Each structure stands twice: as C-alpha cells, then as structure tokens.
Amino acid sequence: MEPQTCIELRDVTFAWPGEPALLDISRLTVSQGEKLFLKGASGSGKSTLLGLIAGVLSPRSGLISVLGQDQAQAGGSQRDHLRANRLGVIFQMFNLVPYLSVLQNVALPCRFSPDRARRVSENGGVTAEARRLLAQLGLHEPSLLSRSVSALSVGQQQRVAAARALIGQPDLVIADEPTSALDADSRDRFIALLNAQVEASGATLVFVSHDGGLAGQFDRALDLTTLNRAARRQRTD
Amino acid sequence: MGVSILGLAWHSLVNRRVSALLTVLAVALSVALFLGVEKARTAARAGFDQTISGTDLIVGAPSGQINLLLYSVFRLGNATSEISWPAYQRLTARDDVAWTVPISLGDSHRGFRVMGTTSAYFDHYKYGRSKPLTFSEGRAFDDIFEAVIGAQLARDLGYEIGTPMVLTHGLGTAGLSDHDNRPFRVVGILAPTGTPVDQTLHVPLEGITAMHVGWETGTRNPLADTLSESVIRSFDLTPKTVTAVFVGLVQKGTLLRTRRAINSDRQEPLLAIIPSQALAELWAVMGNAERLLLAISGFVVAVGLVSILTSLLTSLNERRREMSILRATGARPSHILFLMLAEAGGLGLAGGLIGMGLIQLIFSLTAPLLTASYGIALPGTGLSIIDGATLLTVTVAAILIGVGPALVALRRSLADGLSVKV
Numbered sequence: 001m002e003p004q005t006c007i008e009l010r011d012v013t014f015a016w017p018g019e020p021a022l023l024d025i026s027r028l029t030v031s032q033g034e035k036l037f038l039k040g041a042s043g044s045g046k047s048t049l050l051g052l053i054a055g056v057l058s059p060r061s062g063l064i065s066v067l068g069q070d071q072a073q074a075g076g077s078q079r080d081h082l083r084a085n086r087l088g089v090i091f092q093m094f095n096l097v098p099y100l101s102v103l104q105n106v107a108l109p110c111r112f113s114p115d116r117a118r119r120v121s122e123n124g125g126v127t128a129e130a131r132r133l134l135a136q137l138g139l140h141e142p143s144l145l146s147r148s149v150s151a152l153s154v155g156q157q158q159r160v161a162a163a164r165a166l167i168g169q170p171d172l173v174i175a176d177e178p179t180s181a182l183d184a185d186s187r188d189r190f191i192a193l194l195n196a197q198v199e200a201s202g203a204t205l206v207f208v209s210h211d212g213g214l215a216g217q218f219d220r221a222l223d224l225t226t227l228n229r230a231a232r233r234q235r236t237d
Numbered sequence: 238m239g240v241s242i243l244g245l246a247w248h249s250l251v252n253r254r255v256s257a258l259l260t261v262l263a264v265a266l267s268v269a270l271f272l273g274v275e276k277a278r279t280a281a282r283a284g285f286d287q288t289i290s291g292t293d294l295i296v297g298a299p300s301g302q303i304n305l306l307l308y309s310v311f312r313l314g315n316a317t318s319e320i321s322w323p324a325y326q327r328l329t330a331r332d333d334v335a336w337t338v339p340i341s342l343g344d345s346h347r348g349f350r351v352m353g354t355t356s357a358y359f360d361h362y363k364y365g366r367s368k369p370l371t372f373s374e375g376r377a378f379d380d381i382f383e384a385v386i387g388a389q390l391a392r393d394l395g396y397e398i399g400t401p402m403v404l405t406h407g408l409g410t411a412g413l414s415d416h417d418n419r420p421f422r423v424v425g426i427l428a429p430t431g432t433p434v435d436q437t438l439h440v441p442l443e444g445i446t447a448m449h450v451g452w453e454t455g456t457r458n459p460l461a462d463t464l465s466e467s468v469i470r471s472f473d474l475t476p477k478t479v480t481a482v483f484v485g486l487v488q489k490g491t492l493l494r495t496r497r498a499i500n501s502d503r504q505e506p507l508l509a510i511i512p513s514q515a516l517a518e519l520w521a522v523m524g525n526a527e528r529l530l531l532a533i534s535g536f537v538v539a540v541g542l543v544s545i546l547t548s549l550l551t552s553l554n555e556r557r558r559e560m561s562i563l564r565a566t567g568a569r570p571s572h573i574l575f576l577m578l579a580e581a582g583g584l585g586l587a588g589g590l591i592g593m594g595l596i597q598l599i600f601s602l603t604a605p606l607l608t609a610s611y612g613i614a615l616p617g618t619g620l621s622i623i624d625g626a627t628l629l630t631v632t633v634a635a636i637l638i639g640v641g642p643a644l645v646a647l648r649r650s651l652a653d654g655l656s657v658k659v
Contacts, residue, residue, distance in 0.1 A: 076570070084566075084569070094558055097245075097559055097562055098252065098559070099252035100248060108567075111245075112572065
C-alpha cells in the first residue's frame with residue numbers, strides 16, 4: 001500500500017510585503033511516518049518554510065497541504081486548530097516558558113488542545129504521560145517534574161521541549177535546529193531518542209539543521225538550498 | 238497537573254513581580270486618594286449639616302440667611318445689627334413657641350469668641366442627631382461672673398474649673414481694653430462636639446452687660462475702673478439687645494407660618510431662618526471647592542491607570558518569546574488577548590481592592606481618635622456603593638486600557654511566526 005502524504009507543497013512562494021521572494025518551492029512531498037532531514041544554512045528560508053507548514057505564516061501563492069488541510073486556503077483559526085491538535089514544535093533554544101515548571105511546560109499543549117488532552121487522559125493522565133515521555137527521553141529523576149526550567153542544562157531543556165512536542169500524540173513533529181546548542185555527544189543522543197519516540201507514536205518528523213553530517217540518522221535528506229529557487233537565485237546574483 | 242490559562246497569566250505576572258507590584262501600588266494609592274476624598278467629603282457634609290439640630294428657627298436682625306447662620310452658629314463675622322430685648326420677649330411669649338435661647342456675641346477672650354446666653358442654652362442646643370451638650374467637668378453657670386468653656390478652648394488655653402479670666406471688649410486679642418475689675422471664672426467644661434461650641438466661651442447675658450458697664454459710649458469711661466464688683470452687681474444688668482435667638486416650636490407643623498409671622502413683625506424688622514435650609518445654601522457655595530477636589534482625585538486615578546498601560550507596554554518586549562512559545566504550542570489569538578486583558582484587569586482589580594482596604598484601615602484607625610479628642614464623627618466612611626462602583630470602574634477601565642497592548646502583542650506574535658531571534 002502506498003504511504004499516505006503528510007505534507008505536500010506545490011509552487012509555493014512567500015515574501016514579506018514589499019520585499020523580494022524569500023521562498024519559492026515548486027514541489028515537496030513528505031509521507032506519513034517519514035523522518036525527513038532538511039539541510040538549510042541560515043538564510044535558506046528554513047524558518048519561513050516551517051512557519052508555512054505550521055500555519056503561522058501564509059504563502060503568497062501555491063498549495064500547502066498538511067495532514068489533509070490546505071494551509072494556504074484555511075482560515076487562521078483552522079490553522080490554529082490543526083497546530084494545537086496535531087503538531088508538535090521544537091525550536092533551536094529558549095523553547096520553554098521560564099516561569100513554568102518542567103511538568104507545566106510539557107503539559108502546555110494539552111491546555112490549548114482538547115484533542116490532545118483527551119488522548120493524554122486515555123493514556124493515564126497528564127502527569128503519567130509527561131513522566132513517561134521524559135523518562136524515555138532520558139530524564140528519569142522524579143524530582144525533575146516540579147523543578148524550574150531555568151535550573152536545567154541546555155541539553156535537558158531540549159529534551160523537555162521534545163517531550164512537550166510529543167505529548168498527546170501529534171501527527172507531525174517539526175524541529176527547527178534543536179541540536180545547534182548541544183555538544184556532539186548529547187546531539188546524537190538527542191536525535192536517537194527523538195527518532196525513537198517519533199517512531200513509537202507513528203508521527204512524521206521534519207528536522208531542519210545546517211549540519212549536513214546529521215543526515216544519515218534520518219529516512220531521507222533534502223537540501224533546502226537546492227529546493228528553494230529563491231535562495232538559489234540569491235546565490236547566483 | 239497542568240496550568241490553566243488564567244494560571245498562565247498569574248505565573249507570568251509573578252515572574253515580573255517587582256514591576257507588577259509597583260503598578261498595583263500606583264493604582265492602589267490613587268484609588269485610596271479618590272475614595273478618601275469622596276468619603277471625607279460625605280463625612281464633612283454630614284458633619285456640617287449636623288452642626289446644629291433641634292433648633293427650628295434662628296431669629297436675628299435682617300441681613301441675609303447665610304450671614305445670620307455664619308455669625309450665630311459658626312461664630313464667623315459679626316452681626317451688623319442686633320434685635321431689641323422687647324422683641325426677644327415678644328418671641329418668647331408667642332403661643333407657638335416652646336422655648337427660646339437668646340445669644341449675645343461680639344466679645345472675645347484670647348482669640349476665642351465669648352457668647353452670652355442663658356442656662357437654657359445647655360438644655361436646648363443640639364448637634365449631630367439631636368445630641369445634647371454634656372459637661373465633661375463642672376456644671377452650667379448660675380452667676381453673672383461664671384463661665385462655661387468649650388473642649389478645644391479648655392485644651393488650648395489649659396483652663397480648668399476655677400481658672401479666673403479677664404474678658405476683652407471687642408475682638409482684639411488683649412491690651413488696653415481689658416475688663417480687669419470683672420473677674421470671670423470657669424465653672425464648667427463641655428465635652429467635645431466637633432462644632433464651633435468647642436471654641437466658645439459661654440457666660441450669662443448679664444455677664445456680657447456687666448463687661449460693658451462704663452463702655453456705653455463705645456470708648457472707655459475713666460470712671461469704669463473705679464466701680465467695684467459689688468456696685469456693678471447692683472446695676473440692672475438685663476441686656477438692651479441680643480444678637481440672635483434660637484427658637485424651638487411647640488409643633489413642627491407651624492414652622493413656615495411662624496417664620497412668616499416673625500419676618501413680618503410690625504414693631505421691629507426681624508429675620509427668621511430655618512437652619513437646615515440655610516446650611517444647605519451655605520454648602521452649595523462651598524460645594525464647588527469640594528467638587529474640584531473630587532475631580533482632581535479622579536484625575537489621579539486616571540494617572541494610576543496609565544501606569545497599567547506603561548507596565549503592559551514595557552512588558553511586551555520581555556514577553557515576545559513567551560508569546561511565540563505559547564503560539565507554537567497551540568495558543569490561539571484569543572488566548573493571547575485573554576492573557577493580556579486578564580493581566581490588565583487583574584492589576585486594576587488588585588490595585589482597587591488594596592486601595593479600598595487601605596482607606597478603610599486609615600479611617601478605622603483615625604475615627605476613634607477623632608471622636609475622642611475632637612468629637613468629630615466620620616459618618617458614611619464604611620463600605621458603601623461608592624466603593625463597589627469605584628472598584629468596578631477601575632477594573633473595567635484597566636481592561637479597556639489593556640486592549641491596545643493586547644492587540645500589539647497579538648500582531649507581533651502573528652508576525653514573528655514560530656521563531657523569535659531574541
């Protein structure tokens with residue numbers, strides 16, 4: 001059976017008002033359950049692409065289908081719903097709300113999405129599920145849950161962010177340079193743990209990094225610089 | 238467990254507690270000032286209205302009703318003319334009049350007004366809600382040279398029962414015109430009332446006449462000081478005039494008719510006024526200042542609210558990343574708006590409540606003190622509808638003020654997308 005499509009982009013362009021095109025992608029398809037590595041240097045338009053997929057930005061033209069919803073046509077609240085219910089996002093750093101505890105940070109998506117809250121409660125409740133995810137990401141210590149996030153190391157913070165992205169079984173996890181602040185050892189361990197969790201839940205992963213050396217740990221790798229015609233044009237200028 | 242949206246607003250605010258507390262303090266102080274002015278105004282009004290009660294009419298020589306009220310009740314200014322003793326006797330003889338208390342003003346003692354009257358004054362003069370005068374020490378006068386002093390006069394001059402006094406003709410402080418051969422002494426001290434009675438020295442009408450023996454022409458008769466006390470006592474000391482008369486009626490129903498009858502006396506022009514009416518007219522004159530004060534304190538509340546706006550706007554940069562994390566984890570624009578408006582409303586509500594508490598505390602601490610030493614009651618300083626209305630207004634205004642910064646936060650969080658480079 002042909003795997004279903006999770007993300008499909010066709011002839012997508014994006015530009016801030018009054019500025020030249022930042023992003024121009026003729027075709028990009030990601031299958032469900034696939035773990036895609038996108039290599040992108042800064043300025044390649046990777047954050048813009050992820051913003052378009054997550055539905056916080058709207059393209060100037062083209063089609064962006066995410067989990068069956070056309071993000072280009074959908075209204076703001078439909079995109080907000082899709083993001084809240086079915087997407088998990090991890091940033092480069094500063095992922096966590098500084099004034100909330102580890103547990104409160106991990107549980108945050110359940111507050112905004114009734115769907116995720118329901119799925120979590122079917123799995124035994126927020127605390128149990130957060131504890132399980134954190135443990136599987138290598139954060140075993142029970143006292144950690146109530147600790148302030150500012151007391152954590154960067155590596156621990158990124159794993160908390162991963163647990164938050166994964167809670168409530170999202171269908172798609174987007175990671176924007178989540179390892180750039182980590183040393184080589186913790187980077188590889190983080191990717192292995194994230195991949196295992198994504199696989200276990202059957203989610204799709206889009207992982208963006210400027211470090212092409214990571215590509216081997218994913219199902220497929222693409223270079224955003226070749227994919228994005230706007231970036232190519234800029235380079236030839 | 239997770240944390241609710243309102244909990245998020247709370248945690249975020251606690252995270253910025255110093256600036257939040259300063260903002261709440263600014264709002265609290267402005268609300269306390271406003272409520273304090275409003276309550277003091279209400280209390281002053283009530284206290285003012287209760288300077289005199291139980292007296293149905295005040296009768297004096299024709300001038301204006303405010304003028305008559307000012308000199309007869311507040312001891313301010315002077316009577317331009319007086320009414321004759323026969324006119325006073327005719328008033329007393331009227332069938333519809335239950336009692337009369339004549340008063341005679343015009344002299345002073347060390348800056349305090351001297352008032353000649355009869356001992357009936359201590360029975361009939363009422364203040365507050367029909368509270369009678371009471372003696373904290375001693376008794377009413379029953380001799381020409383006996384005096385009863387008000388509480389503040391006793392305190393300020395240090396007078397006690399038996400203290401001898403020299404009373405001055407006219408209103409000068411001391412000096413040439415001392416009546417030193419007519420020794421008055423204190424026989425009674427009145428309890429504090431919070432009215433001008435506290436600053437008054439009361440002597441019998443005959444005492445006033447005795448003070449003026451030898452002064453009939455308006456200047457000092459050289460013989461005046463040669464008269465001994467016993468010679469003065471032998472004179473007929475019935476006054477020829479009195480300054481004003483307090484009148485109580487047999488039936489309140491005849492008030493307007495009696496007033497009209499007195500005002501149209503054929504033998505001597507008289508002016509009868511209804512104290513409550515004159516007080517209301519006088520308050521209308523003074524009320525402008527009080528309304529101005531209220532308006533100013535209203536502006537202070539507006540300044541307090543502006544501090545909420547300042548606090549919200551300065552927090553926007555600080556919270557930019559926070560907002561974009563919340564957006565990425567699924568917060569909708571309505572959540573962002575709610576977070577900002579809840580914070581604005583919370584600051585307003587907290588400031589309002591603390592301001593209310595502060596002013597209640599201040600009044601409950603000072604009220605017993607004021608009543609004990611000055612006899613001033615502070616009516617209407619408890620919680621009232623004004624407090625509720627102020628609290629509601631401040632909270633709603635704070636939320637409305639929050640709309641601007643909330644929209645800015647929303648627009649930024651939409652434009653920032655998923656990543657903020659901070």
